[in-house]
Amino acid sequence: MKPVPKAQPSFYKRPLPEGCISFSSADGRAIFREALSGGTMEGFFSLIEQFHTQAEPAFCGLGTLIMVLNALAIDPGRAWKGPWRWYAEEHLDCCRPLDAVARDGITLTQFACLARCNGTRTNTHFAESSSVEVFRKAIRDATSRPGETHLVVAYDRATLGQTGSGHFSPIGGMHADRDIVLLLDVARFKYPPHWVPIETLFRAMLPIDQASGRSRGFMTIEREHPVAPVTALRDDADWTEIEHFLRDLDGTDVLVLAGCLQAGVSPAPRLLEILRGSGDVPASLQGQVERLRAQVSALQDASRPPSGVATRDD
Template sequence: MKTTASSCRDACGPGDDAGARPAAPSTFHRRPLPAQLVDFSAPRGRVLLTEALAAGTAEAFFPLVAHLHTQAEPAWCGLGTLVTVLNALQIDPGRAWKGPWRFFGEELLICCKALEVAAAEGLTLAEVGCLAACNGAAVAARFADAETPASFRAALIDSTRAAAGPFLVANYDRAALAQTGAGHFSPLAAWHEASDHALVLDVARFKYPPHWVPVDMLFTAMTTDDDASGRSRGWLSLTRAARPSWPAEAEALAARLAELGAPVCAPPP
């Protein structure tokens, strides 16, 4: 498939100006959802969710939507998705977010790739998986060019039937869904059997609302190549790991050393 960049590309760049008037606006308020996708809050979108809930294939919806996070930067779709999923998995980050509260925000995802580099370049599927593993998740990565629509659908069904994980993170090319932009990450929250649609909880909520996508179309969007990694896109299956995140382990060790009277170096911010 055509190679496209790894970044979310949700800034006001050339890709977002395609088809605009000669005097293109410098700012944007949302984007219209393509006709082949179904707005989560539209009448049909509500019917799809109601039927998926009744069928037991929207169990992932409530924990994910309760923690749905809008990405803080245009290229931070991978980070915003991880904040959503790690908090939905009830993982303790082991260090404070604000005040006394331990809760994931993008600024706590500090391993694998510097935040300023991620802000400029975005993240690959492997890098998002690395960040998830560093922060207390067990990760299974699947590259779409080595999978089939049937294997993706099976993983989606397993995920959407589980309220405590595994949760699926999709990495796909927006252009293949007739959206503006390029590479993107978002969690998947439900599957509607009769229409074979998946519910994408888009973390770029400033741009698109949560929406239903035909499963075959979403799979095709994941088979596109990421020029940053030289591989196809795909999906991650995330569960809560048996052991805590490495920052939590570091803080626990520091506390124990302090109890023993040993000198302790301050952990990184």
């Protein structure tokens, strides 16, 4: 008789620790009403329309990003189900293979790569090089605009008294007088949306992420392109699309394209062949293309975390 496999333990939610205020509690709702009248919940509605539960335990970064991409109304350029184009985690494969993300999660730099691949302009702040004052101002600026800018935080759950380690969440708004923010936690199977003090959240970004060797941090995200530039890497892409993607190539975009190549996006080798050998490459782009060729290998290595190091634990 075969031995019966040992059952894996399972959990139904976690209680919020002291200092975190549930959004649906009486206090949480009162805070929301006051923050709404104070004008610092402007991005809440476009985000809440897209509130999403991450599809895998280590997909907090991907789940957070698709919320923001859909809230910004960016067309992924690829079908989701049937004829419908819509962001889901499986679309975010341009910087790291999805199986690696499902195993280890992503770092803040890899999150920025994914965001840029998919038509956004980002501004990344590592907590170790920033301050709570800069963080507070970024929150106020983002939450005072009607859905034009969203702010994402990468933080250590343990500092908030929560279980787990690294996590990503979008910020849904702030209450300026109480100096707290609303985290729209995409691990909805674990914690509900909740309010946390800004200073505590900043401290939660300071611990070093072992996968990157840097602190965690925060990022503002705005729409730059109405259609994801990574669609220029499709099999049916033409030079016009590719040229548009490379027109403003800078160091960050080089990392984005290198990440696309690392992830093995189907036509990437053909794209490089076009860039290296086609006489149709505009003269104005020749120097940038050469720089891309020189940097791709190093950037691929830099964006790959050490083997066996998990970056997310939800």
